[in-house]
């Protein structure tokens with residue numbers, strides 16, 4: 345897991361690295377600039393292009409000057425350096441880099457007022473005005489300058505973080521900072537890059553290592569952790585010799601309705617393909633033929649007037665919700681399951697029923713897993729104006745109720761009873777299609793059936809689901825839910 349840090353923690357890491365490693369502050373800046381340039385040149389290898397580099401007077405601007413110097417020495421001739429002189433203050437390393445450029449007699453344009461800027465002609469912009477030192481939203485000259493740059497409508501590469509973008513905390517809906525094509529950030533992604541509102545500031549981001557002390561970073565006190573493939577490899581347990589279907593548990597999937605049987609089939613299919621020893625699908629009578637013909641391995645449990653699961657203890661995992669439909673009978677079924685006090689996976693319509701019955705939320709069995717998307721989450725726990733606030737609520741609720749909340753999104757946030765927030769990096773827009781959540785629910789159920797703890801089951805399911813989608817999307821514009829379900833065993837095998 346990568347521990348993700350706030351700007352203040354990154355600053356401390358910077359200081360610690362300089363104090364404890366044989367590297368001076370200016371050399372760390374040089375390393376950062378080199379790492380930026382390496383990544384930039386992979387995208388932009390045409391050295392005849394016009395590049396405008398806007399540099400503030402803090403360390404972000406210092407990076408910008410070092411980047412300019414490196415590009416000039418890499419044969420890029422059409423570089424224009426703009427020094428944003430809106431403050432008297434300058435950082436020491438900015439001053440050193442400025443002197444180096446002065447000595448090399450490269451020309452710089454000083455911008456004293458945003459209004460001074462006129463007729464800039466460039467192909468590419470590098471934004472090094474303000475970085476992680478941002479301490480308030482942009483106003484006056486900074487806001488006007490950024491507005492001017494955005495209006496040029498050119499490809500903007502941001503150094504570390506787009507100017508004006510808060511690295512953590514609430515992202516204002518009236519964000520007025522740089523709109524970057526790509527942000528190349530140092531050592532760790534900014535926490536806020538994982539929120540949908542960050543699309544206002546950068547289309548994508550790439551993280552480049554600059555040699556900060558990893559031990560120090562990993563031991564910082566943080567709630568945010570980015571899941572890595574190596575974590576998944578360590579967590580997965582191999583299937584053992586002499587094992588049998590009983591070894592891998594029995595999952596019950598309560599899902600589907602007359603017009604939404606597909607959801608039950610997708611959940612059951614992914615549960616089967618994720619390796620549950622036995623999968624039972626509790627479906628309406630009308631879906632029996634569909635189930636028996638498409639998934640002969642799955643046991644059917646007809647549901648019609650079903651209000652209570654007999655002997656729930658015989659299942660190691662129970663998931664309820666995909667395509668279930670809202671009815672009094674289903675609400676009673678959900679209530680009875682909650683009173684049985686066995687951990688549940690609760691998705692889709694079961695979440696909607698839960699939001700109508702707040703009395704049941706407090707009674708959720710410990711270690712249950714809720715899989716809401718944004719709207720389902722807000723129905724359950726109240727309206728939120730932004731993702732930062734929504735995630736804070738999810739974190740608190742997961743702790744209070746001792747459950748796992750998977751807040752689904754491009755980057756799903758997995759909030760666990762210990763107060764940690766795991767961010768899943770896999771998944772892509774080709775997966776934005778109905779049925780994807782049903783597949784995820786089945787995968788979680790299968791991992792629970794195989795006796796993975798709830799937190800581990802949620803992390804594994806989310807990562808592998810997204811990874812399967814990523815691999816399928818390499819040569820497809822869209823990936824269907826059933827394709828993802830079928831890809832799961834292949835993905836698990838690769839990861840092992």
Ligand SMILES: NC(=O)C1=CN([C@@H]2O[C@H](COP(=O)(O)OP(=O)(O)OC[C@H]3O[C@@H](n4cnc5c(N)ncnc54)[C@H](O)[C@@H]3O)[C@@H](O)[C@H]2O)[C@@H](O)CC1
Nearest residue numbers: 354358373376402403404474475476477478479480481504
């Ligand atoms: N922390 C690290 O690990 C490293 C940081 N580096 C660079 O250093 C940057 C951070 O540098 P600094 O801390 O000098 O800060 P910045 O360069 O981001 O900002 C400079 C100054 O601008 C002022 N400011 C903040 N918000 C403002 C606003 N809204 N309007 C007007 N003025 C405002 C502040 O007084 C701040 O000190 C990073 O983003 C990165 O680019 C790299 O050089 C290398 C390593």
